[in-house]
Amino acid sequence: MLVSAKEMLTKAKKEKYAVGQFNINNLEWTKAVLLTAQELNSPVILGVSEGAGKYMCGYTTVVGMVKGMINELGITVPVALHLDHGSYEGAKKCIEAGFSSVMFDGSHYPIEENIAKTKELVETCNKLGLSLEAEVGAIGGEEDGVIGGGEVADPKECKMIADLGVTMLAAGIGNIHGKYPENWAGLSFDTLDAIQQLTGEMPLVLHGGTGIPADMIKKAISLGVSKINVNTECQLSFAAATRKYVEEGKDLQGKGFDPRKLLAPGFDAIKETVKEKMELFGSIGKA
């Protein structure tokens, strides 16, 4: 069964650990993340970007696949199926398709419009028992054409959005998507601290979890981050393991071309990455 992310994140914030959001791209990805969460008795959030949703043949296909797997694999840990960086329209579509959690990223709108749209979605999500993530202060990265440090959110704007009744809040604190540049300035803990002072119990979300040093992750958790998004890191480990398999010529040996064999090393690599992250975030045994 899919659950809202509210309960797992409230518990995480209280007990000072973070739940990982691992973005999924296909069947192998989804199976790898779900099985690892179950093996380690950790709550988990499956992230689906609008692009990945389209790639996987639409949100209803994703819901069908995830629900089917939870059932067939006997997954009993809490699993939230969450739209990542949703548009207003995308959020509505996912709610209709059966997602248990959505992110509305209105950070590119003027704050008044971000508030108006977030407010409307809060009402819908509350009615249906879904969790809603909002964002303040755009998170940079290659996909936005931003190079260097990410934006830093205004803590007062964070407070305004938090007060609308969202479940969790993503705030830019110098984090970015994708690989971090060598001259990256690091996370702005002063900003994070100021945001937490104003938003209190609200679980905070750290995007761009790939490549942030472990000590910064731990410090961020101590300052109120209770959800951390991981996407690129699983892609990198999947690609590296698949490359190794092919470069060693294993696809040319026997039935090595069988997709179930060809994709197995990448599958195992995703599992390993998810495990490392769950260890770092402290979510193991917290289901």
Ligand SMILES: [Zn+2]
């Ligand atoms: Zn993000």
